Amino acid sequence: HSPSTPASKEVWKKGGRMFSILLAVHLALLACTLVSIIIWIVFYLAGTSRCPGAILCKDTHAGPIWLRGGLILFAIFSLVMDVFKIGYYSSFYSCLSAIKIIYPIVQAIFVVVQTYFLWVSAKDCIHVHLNVTRCGLMLTLTTNLAVWMSAVTDESVHKAHSKLKKNMTEEIFRWLLKVGMRSSAVDECNCNSQICQIFKNGYFWLYPFNIEYSLFASAMVYVMWKNVGRFIDHHSHHIQHLKFKLFQRTFFVGIMLGLIVLVSGLGVLILYEVQVNSSTESSKKNQALTMYYIFNIVCLSLMCLLCIGGSVIYRFDKRDMDRHKNPTRTLDVALLMGAALGQYAISYYSIVAIVASTPRDTISALNLTYALLMIAQHTFQNIFIIEGLHRQPPKEDYKHQKDLYGLTFVNINAVSLRVPDSGSTLAPGTASGPEATCPSEPVRPLTAPKKEKWRRKLLREISMFLLLSNIILWIMPAFGARPQFDNDTELNFYGDSMWPAIVDICLPFGIFYRMHAVASLLEVYI
Secondary structure, three states, X not given: OOOOOHHHHHHHHHHHHHHHHHHHHHHHHHHXXXXXXXXXXXXXXXXXXXXXXXXXXXXXXXXXXXXXXXXXXXXXXXXXXXXXXXXXXXXXXXHOOHHHHXXXXXXXXXXXXXXXXXXXXXXXXXXXXXXXXXXXXXXXXHHHHHHHXXXXXXXXXXXXXXXXXXXXXXXXXXXXXXXXXXXXXXXXOOXXXXXXXXXXXXXHHOHHHHHHHHHHHHHHHHHHHHHXXXXXXXXXXXXXXXXXXXXXXXXXXXXXXXXXXXXXXXXXXXXXXXXXXXXXXXXXXXXXXXXXXXXXXXXXXXXXXXXXXXXXXXXXXOOOEOOOOOHHHHHHHXXXXXXXXXXXXXXXXXXXXXXXXXXXXXXXXXXXXXXXXXXXXXXXXXXXXXXXXXXXXXXXXXXXXXXXXXXXXXXXXOOOEEOOOOOOEEOOOHHHHHHOOOOOOOOOOOOOXXXXXXXXXXXXXXXXXXXHHHHHHHHHHHOOOOHHHHOHHHHHXXXXXXXXXXXXXHHHHHHHHHHHHHHHHHHHHO
């Protein structure tokens, strides 16, 4: 049939009805799941965690303050997104399913309850109601992953529609009008007012924060699930109380270079978005792509060199490897390795398309270099971070240093110490005869060798530079810079259906990798 026949209109109508029914069913199921999770969290906080002997010990590595602080930051932006969604859907509630308005309200309550739950309970090793707690935590984990997938899908669909609308000709638009894509009912649901447009654009810009919130929460819930019924041996699972002083004992070189990269990246992102989205000239788009690729090539090259340098420094590091059981660290390593696969996939697909395509111009050469450096940088950075996470925190115990009753003494032949409780004298080196007396000069603590101090400072500088660089490499794709769609090489090679599917599946993992790398690098820095 031709597109304008009644039969084709009927097909469009049935397909639209079926899609809307399926969407409503999925939203309803997700909303019901969120409600059940909220009920279980209240049960855990009010009942399970207050039972006698419920929490016999806590995992000090789980839920560090920076991770919980990041969770709260993303939770705030997620709540703002839900408010914008409610405002957007309320603008034309008369032609929408009620579940579309109820869902963001339920999600906002879920975010508040879950954030409080994770803030107060992230370190718990629960020992009552074990099976119920495991099931509740696993349901919470899968719900967060479902919310994450839903947000990723919504964001991808929105970007695809925006690109389609931008490239759509008037003729195609009129044809869609004929076949009934935009019926009178849909016209009533159009977002025409200025306040509606603000709500619509606002909540799509806030999707990256909601995506990161779901993944942060999933990681913390997984660690809680692993800790259910766990006993921690505090003799082997020692606790290091470290003072986190961000700007002390550094040269500021890593911070300054990182800030330069961060500010430059923000400028490149703004220029890229303006030139790609507001101009229809191919020359302007090529200029934007060239600028984007050059910035990323320089940034990734510096990161590769510093990661290699950091790994070399670790070869000379005298600190012991931390081999104790640590679910948090195991999860961090697994997430780093798993999330990197997303960017690996995009890069390898790009390399194949560039090598097999003609002609080979400047943009193609830059794109190829960018893809190769992405693979190298992810590999070298993972090696550096994993080495850092498995190192013991710095200690002041060295060969010629002993800690007696909390005081550190230099062991020159012999040292005697008067112990207040028993009045006895300890003489570790009595074989040295008359020299076994307390030294006449004030006892001085030994500090780390100068070479070791320099190594630690260099590692701090490298960690801080990598941390800030990963922040800008998270911001750029999360807030709209998608050269994978603006560069036609891959689209022409793989087609308009296959390449967007590859990017939409793999890119969220690449974006998550950057944010998780920031968290892991902060842990390495501390």
